[in-house]
Amino acid sequence: MTIPFTAFIGGVRINSPAVMAPIAGITDRPFRRLVMEHGAGLCVTELLSANAIVRDSKKTFEMFPAPGEPGPVAVQVFGAEAGVMRDACSIVEERAPCDIIDLNFGCPVKKVAKTGAGAAMLKDVGNAAKVVEAVVGAVKKPVTVKIRIGWDFNSVNAVDMTMAAEEAGVAAVIIHGRTASQGYSGKADWDIIAKAAQAVKIPVIGNGDIVTPEMALSRLKESGCAMVMIGRGALGKPWIFRQVNEMMSAGSYTHPSHQEIGKLILRHLEMMVELYGQSAGIRKMRAHFAYYIRGVKSGSRLRQELNKASEHEGVKRLIAEYFA
Numbered sequence: 001m002t003i004p005f006t007a008f009i010g011g012v013r014i015n016s017p018a019v020m021a022p023i024a025g026i027t028d029r030p031f032r033r034l035v036m037e038h039g040a041g042l043c044v045t046e047l048l049s050a051n052a053i054v055r056d057s058k059k060t061f062e063m064f065p066a067p068g069e070p071g072p073v074a075v076q077v078f079g080a081e082a083g084v085m086r087d088a089c090s091i092v093e094e095r096a097p098c099d100i101i102d103l104n105f106g107c108p109v110k111k112v113a114k115t116g117a118g119a120a121m122l123k124d125v126g127n128a129a130k131v132v133e134a135v136v137g138a139v140k141k142p143v144t145v146k147i148r149i150g151w152d153f154n155s156v157n158a159v160d161m162t163m164a165a166e167e168a169g170v171a172a173v174i175i176h177g178r179t180a181s182q183g184y185s186g187k188a189d190w191d192i193i194a195k196a197a198q199a200v201k202i203p204v205i206g207n208g209d210i211v212t213p214e215m216a217l218s219r220l221k222e223s224g225c226a227m228v229m230i231g232r233g234a235l236g237k238p239w240i241f242r243q244v245n246e247m248m249s250a251g252s253y254t255h256p257s258h259q260e261i262g263k264l265i266l267r268h269l270e271m272m273v274e275l276y277g278q279s280a281g282i283r284k285m286r287a288h289f290a291y292y293i294r295g296v297k298s299g300s301r302l303r304q305e306l307n308k309a310s311e312h313e314g315v316k317r318l319i320a321e322y323f324a
């Protein structure tokens, strides 16, 4: 399929207007491979701790992209201190097969924000810019930042933050249209995303509440963003990216058949078991099962059976029979 779309983040070519959001616990190697095979323009790792990277944490290195993984792929790093962020991102550049380094300035989780990292970076634009400058000065790969529109409704500063990030040398800014204090409730404010997109020359990637291909294209058009990012709307639906691309090139899109969905789940399961081993692979896959079978006929019974099954062969059989 030829998609009438090309964008660049630094020198990295992006072939779809829709990119996959980083989601902790979800966007690991197998899930990233699936969304890229379904035409996502870019994917991002789960958030990785700068402190853990500089401490040489094997567990964190295992979350780096795999050599030969379909890209473009960004590694996302969170941290509060410019020196640690600089050193961590230099290690990422040296050791992780990735195209882009993304800085997390949006995570509202207490464990992260109370250290001054994640969304807490939004509280001080000057300090955030210093962190960005330190990283941009140390690595050759394009650096992006993912922000929220502000810490809370009294301090909405996405436009200032986006301009400061551009000035500090980032190649793109991703904006989730909620404040940190909102968590995931309420609605993403796309007017603020649009204002930020207008204020800078670098690409802005808008994010928040996109769940259909139609929404992806209308948000793209209305906001003036260069791209849109889809998170929860791709859970159990990695094919949403193919649908956005089909919609963009042909004006309509198709749905995968029941059998195609079954084949895809089996492939996902296979990759999870190969990467994590049978027990952990099946356990981690249960979150995905819940998304894949959301809304399907007799889904709750199937989910219960899948949650009880712990042998790879048994899980495979349940899925193969259901989706036959």
Ligand SMILES: Cc1cc2nc3c(=O)[nH]c(=O)nc-3n(C[C@H](O)[C@H](O)[C@H](O)COP(=O)(O)O)c2cc1C
Residues within 6 Å of the ligand: 021, 022, 023, 024, 045, 046, 047, 076, 104, 106, 107, 146, 176, 184, 207, 208, 209, 210, 229, 230, 231, 232, 233
């Ligand atoms: C369970 C969960 C985990 C997330 N983990 C991350 C993360 O590791 N890094 C990050 O930048 N954003 C993370 N996010 C935020 C998403 O990337 C995205 O900004 C947010 O879900 C809004 O987009 P959506 O409405 O399309 O889901 C997470 C969101 C959820 C729901």
